[in-house]
Amino acid sequence: MGLPPADSVDNIVPADLNIPDNYVQHTLKTQKSRGPVTLNNLFSELNYLNCVILLVTPLLGLIGAFYTPLQLKTALFAIFYYYLTGLGITAGYHRLWAHRSYNASLPLQYFLCFLGAGAVEGSIKWWSRGHRAHHRYTDTDLDPYNAHKGFFYSHMGWMLIKPRRRPGVADVSDLSKNPVIKFQHRWYLPLILIMGFGVPTVIPWLLWGDAKGGYVYAGVLRLCFVHHSTFCVNSLAHWLGESPFDDKHTPRDHVITALATIGEGYHNFHHQFPMDYRNAIKWYQYDPTKWFIWSMQKLGLASHLKTFPDNEVRKGQLTMELKKLRQTQEKLAWPSDSNDLPVVSWESYQEQAKKRPLVLISGFIHDVATFINEHPGGAHLIVKFIGKDATTAFFGGVYDHSNAAHNLLAMKRVGVLHGGMPHGLDEKGIPPSQRLKIARY
Amino acid sequence: MGLPPADSVDNIVPADLNIPDNYVQHTLKTQKSRGPVTLNNLFSELNYLNCVILLVTPLLGLIGAFYTPLQLKTALFAIFYYYLTGLGITAGYHRLWAHRSYNASLPLQYFLCFLGAGAVEGSIKWWSRGHRAHHRYTDTDLDPYNAHKGFFYSHMGWMLIKPRRRPGVADVSDLSKNPVIKFQHRWYLPLILIMGFGVPTVIPWLLWGDAKGGYVYAGVLRLCFVHHSTFCVNSLAHWLGESPFDDKHTPRDHVITALATIGEGYHNFHHQFPMDYRNAIKWYQYDPTKWFIWSMQKLGLASHLKTFPDNEVRKGQLTMELKKLRQTQEKLAWPSDSNDLPVVSWESYQEQAKKRPLVLISGFIHDVATFINEHPGGAHLIVKFIGKDATTAFFGGVYDHSNAAHNLLAMKRVGVLHGGMPHGLDEKGIPPSQRLKIARY
Ligand code: HEM
Ligand code: HEM
Ligand SMILES: [Fe+2]
Ligand SMILES: [Fe+2]
Ligand SMILES: [Fe+2]
Ligand SMILES: [Fe+2]
Numbered sequence: 001m002g003l004p005p006a007d008s009v010d011n012i013v014p015a016d017l018n019i020p021d022n023y024v025q026h027t028l029k030t031q032k033s034r035g036p037v038t039l040n041n042l043f044s045e046l047n048y049l050n051c052v053i054l055l056v057t058p059l060l061g062l063i064g065a066f067y068t069p070l071q072l073k074t075a076l077f078a079i080f081y082y083y084l085t086g087l088g089i090t091a092g093y094h095r096l097w098a099h100r101s102y103n104a105s106l107p108l109q110y111f112l113c114f115l116g117a118g119a120v121e122g123s124i125k126w127w128s129r130g131h132r133a134h135h136r137y138t139d140t141d142l143d144p145y146n147a148h149k150g151f152f153y154s155h156m157g158w159m160l161i162k163p164r165r166r167p168g169v170a171d172v173s174d175l176s177k178n179p180v181i182k183f184q185h186r187w188y189l190p191l192i193l194i195m196g197f198g199v200p201t202v203i204p205w206l207l208w209g210d211a212k213g214g215y216v217y218a219g220v221l222r223l224c225f226v227h228h229s230t231f232c233v234n235s236l237a238h239w240l241g242e243s244p245f246d247d248k249h250t251p252r253d254h255v256i257t258a259l260a261t262i263g264e265g266y267h268n269f270h271h272q273f274p275m276d277y278r279n280a281i282k283w284y285q286y287d288p289t290k291w292f293i294w295s296m297q298k299l300g301l302a303s304h305l306k307t308f309p310d311n312e313v314r315k316g317q318l319t320m321e322l323k324k325l326r327q328t329q330e331k332l333a334w335p336s337d338s339n340d341l342p343v344v345s346w347e348s349y350q351e352q353a354k355k356r357p358l359v360l361i362s363g364f365i366h367d368v369a370t371f372i373n374e375h376p377g378g379a380h381l382i383v384k385f386i387g388k389d390a391t392t393a394f395f396g397g398v399y400d401h402s403n404a405a406h407n408l409l410a411m412k413r414v415g416v417l418h419g420g421m422p423h424g425l426d427e428k429g430i431p432p433s434q435r436l437k438i439a440r441y
Numbered sequence: 442m443g444l445p446p447a448d449s450v451d452n453i454v455p456a457d458l459n460i461p462d463n464y465v466q467h468t469l470k471t472q473k474s475r476g477p478v479t480l481n482n483l484f485s486e487l488n489y490l491n492c493v494i495l496l497v498t499p500l501l502g503l504i505g506a507f508y509t510p511l512q513l514k515t516a517l518f519a520i521f522y523y524y525l526t527g528l529g530i531t532a533g534y535h536r537l538w539a540h541r542s543y544n545a546s547l548p549l550q551y552f553l554c555f556l557g558a559g560a561v562e563g564s565i566k567w568w569s570r571g572h573r574a575h576h577r578y579t580d581t582d583l584d585p586y587n588a589h590k591g592f593f594y595s596h597m598g599w600m601l602i603k604p605r606r607r608p609g610v611a612d613v614s615d616l617s618k619n620p621v622i623k624f625q626h627r628w629y630l631p632l633i634l635i636m637g638f639g640v641p642t643v644i645p646w647l648l649w650g651d652a653k654g655g656y657v658y659a660g661v662l663r664l665c666f667v668h669h670s671t672f673c674v675n676s677l678a679h680w681l682g683e684s685p686f687d688d689k690h691t692p693r694d695h696v697i698t699a700l701a702t703i704g705e706g707y708h709n710f711h712h713q714f715p716m717d718y719r720n721a722i723k724w725y726q727y728d729p730t731k732w733f734i735w736s737m738q739k740l741g742l743a744s745h746l747k748t749f750p751d752n753e754v755r756k757g758q759l760t761m762e763l764k765k766l767r768q769t770q771e772k773l774a775w776p777s778d779s780n781d782l783p784v785v786s787w788e789s790y791q792e793q794a795k796k797r798p799l800v801l802i803s804g805f806i807h808d809v810a811t812f813i814n815e816h817p818g819g820a821h822l823i824v825k826f827i828g829k830d831a832t833t834a835f836f837g838g839v840y841d842h843s844n845a846a847h848n849l850l851a852m853k854r855v856g857v858l859h860g861g862m863p864h865g866l867d868e869k870g871i872p873p874s875q876r877l878k879i880a881r882y
Contacts, residue, residue, distance in 0.1 A: 316845055325762055333752050374747065397465065402713050404753055407753050407757070437763060441877075
């Protein structure tokens with residue numbers, strides 16, 4: 001919210017051009033941090049400007065609302081203006097400038113630059129500088145809104161106090177050259193006053209005579225909503241939901257976050273593929289920011305909408321699904337391998353089968369004592385084969401057993417017949433559940 | 442619907458005790474079938490008794506409904522009686538007698554035997570005989586309602602004509618000994634008249650004086666609904682839905698089928714685990730038949746509710762999911778293996794890097810021409826490393842690239858540096874998407 005830190009003003013050469021190979025580790029180890037905030041140092045560590053903006057605005061709004069009746073037209077306009085200024089952040093600050101995920105024509109850039117100012121979240125350059133560091137150093141101390149420091153910290157706590165250390169290096173030289181961004185930087189204060197409070201007061205005043213309602217609802221309270229809506233991208237989106245593309249870091253996908261943030265809730269995807277202009281890849285997922293950008297393209301105001309190669313997106317999903325299934329695979333009980341079973345001669349098999357119900361199927365000897373009376377085909381069909389070879393009958397001669405039956409059978413192995421698989425059915429000695437397996441490279 | 446075929450009356454010895462090892466193939470090859478039904482032989486091939494029952498009943502019901510106002514009480518009673526007689530089939534005929542998936546006390550057995558008669562679908566023994574053949578020979582010509590013969594055939598067509606061949610052998614000697622089943626067999630005709638039409642007429646007559654409504658709605662029309670509801674288990678359940686447990690045969694799982702069949706719609710599960718008293722394994726899935734059996738157990742009227750070992754159920758699911766993911770895995774493009782790439786000397790790498798943008802990372806040489814300007818970290822960070830080794834920078838020294846970045850990088854391989862992986866980072870030469878793989882045994 002404050003003014004941009006010194007290091008990112010007017011740097012035309014990339015800030016990270018000569019970054020050393022061990023930058024991350026080295027910086028985390030050697031750079032001094034401001035240390036923890038405690039009750040003792042709280043008052044000297046607060047960022048008072050941000051505290052006022054973030055804490056007084058909602059108070060002001062609530063008091064105003066208490067004394068100002070809400071008109072339907074003003075309410076609808078406030079919602080509309082919430083979406084507009086929200087898009088200034090999501091489609092403008094975030095996807096266009098911080099991530100360069102598409103190109104915008106000059107008129108669209110000015111439009112987004114004005115709307116973004118109306119969200120009062122700092123200049124484009126300051127915001128993008130922090131956001132690029134957030135992506136580069138996600139979940140580390142070089143990430144200005146490090147989610148590991150807790151929900152409240154990543155939501156707004158980080159702005160209420162002085163930054164604990166400089167955000168990690170991130171290049172914004174591309175933004176320093178941009179005339180629209182320079183313009184916004186130069187006129188930032190008037191812009192937030194006009195777009196944050198002027199416009200939302202004047203429009204309801206001129207059109208239906210509700211200046212006070214416009215100021216309170218479309219100005220002040222709308223601003224609180226835009227704030228917390230976009231803050232949710234740093235808090236909620238790093239806590240709630242699934243990780244369908246990668247689980248190395250905290251970002252998550254959830255429709256609730258998407259609804260709260262004009263479509264920025266598919267944040268696991270976004271952190272994996274930050275240069276993609278989409279956050280949601282399925283058409284039925286809620287991503288109005290994507291729809292807006294796409295519409296701008298149709299109107300000829302945006303171009304070069306970037307998407308990550310679908311092949312690689314699917315690979316990420318595949319890896320995550322395999323990871324889950326591998327856990328299942330490891331939790332299940334599997335049959336004994338032929339190497340772990342005693343090798344039994346035909347005579348010994350005959351001998352032992354007189355004492356307990358043993359059945360030979362494709363080279364394995366099975367103890368079916370617990371199953372005979374449960375057998376859906378009837379006990380008699382198994383009893384008949386005690387001490388015999390039931391391979392052909394079991395493999396479809398009498399009944400083509402289901403894969404489940406094959407899997408169950410394999411769990412009852414107690415030995416291997418000496419001489420191996422007499423039927424040359426080797427492939428069949430492998431139960432269906434083991435023909436496909438997740439293996440580590 | 443007709444009387445049981447001669448071969449299954451009073452056979453106390455299992456019909457399949459001396460079944461030869463090649464029964465299925467042999468029978469399909471040598472046994473004569475009645476041949477196809479054509480317009481020429483239609484009239485001699487019809488099963489007139491069943492045609493009357495199945496085609497005249499709905500007609501009668503519609504005409505009756507036209508002349509009989511429907512009272513609310515009668516309507517509710519008809520629905521109630523639909524569920525009762527339906528349960529006679531699903532909890533009685535199907536899960537108790539055909540599949541022995543639990544034990545029922547004598548009172549419960551008589552209760553189910555009476556209700557089942559009210560569904561007018563043939564005697565327990567005839568029905569179970571056919572159903573066991575359906576499970577043993579699913580989707581073959583020995584399956585009396587072979588789904589491969591089309592939706593209508595498996596729904597009811599098979600009953601309208603004379604059976605094309607005898608259903609495959611299935612043992613019902615356990616049923617032949619059962620006094621309840623013997624009783625039903627002996628009194629079958631009076632039982633269907635009493636339970637199918639008598640009871641649903643008399644109850645509304647005595648309680649609220651609507652004999653005609655009871656006959657038409659709770660008797661005739663309710664019967665049509667029970668018929669088609671249970672027939673759906675042979676038709677819809679073999680057509681609609683997913684195969685989460687095995688896809689060897691036609692049975693499918695779908696909630697719509699479940700709703701239409703009092704819970705018999707998780708038919709893919711059921712064909713894999715026919716001795717399981719459940720069809721739905723999740724608590725939130727619709728399986729009132731399971732709930733009924735479970736309640737009977739709580740009342741002490743049922744016992745020995747069988748379930749298939751969970752370990753094996755999960756194996757089936759795992760196999761099916763792996764099968765699907767393997768298709769994904771095979772459809773995706775994967776990076777070239779080091780064996781398929783040219784081995785390049787350091788000098789040659791330097792030479793070629795002057796002509797096109799080549800970057801060395803963990804022993805592989807990559808052509809990044811198409812990517813430099815797309816790079817979210819900025820072109821300068823890549824340009825800086827052309828003709829150099831970017832391994833440390835890429836692997837977190839400067840930025841800890843996402844798995845997606847690693848996967849994308851591997852797709853750009855054009856050569857291997859002579860001398861192999863100079864960093865001993867061998868594990869890292871494998872992109873994250875290839876660390877877990879579905880392999881065939
Ligand atoms: C010895 C180990 C055996 C095991 C673990 C076993 C397992 C099973 C299982 C789980 C079923 C349920 C249906 C299915 O999943 O396919 C089944 C059904 C059946 N089994 Fe077995 N079986 C064994 C041996 C045999 C043998 C030796 C025969 C024949 C000679 C046989 C004949 C049948 C028949 C005919 C059915 C069909 C029952 C029906 O659905 O009506 N089984 N068996
Ligand atoms: C040569 C092949 C390279 C490829 C294919 C590649 C790919 C990518 C991709 C896909 C991203 C997006 C974020 C992510 O997925 O993690 C990214 C970001 C980044 N890359 Fe690379 N990269 C390459 C080389 C390099 C090198 C050599 C460096 C450093 C010297 C580097 C530094 C960065 C930085 C700092 C970012 C963060 C951008 C941000 O989020 O603000 N990249 N890279
Ligand atoms: Fe984030
Ligand atoms: Fe982002
Ligand atoms: Fe079936
Ligand atoms: Fe069944």
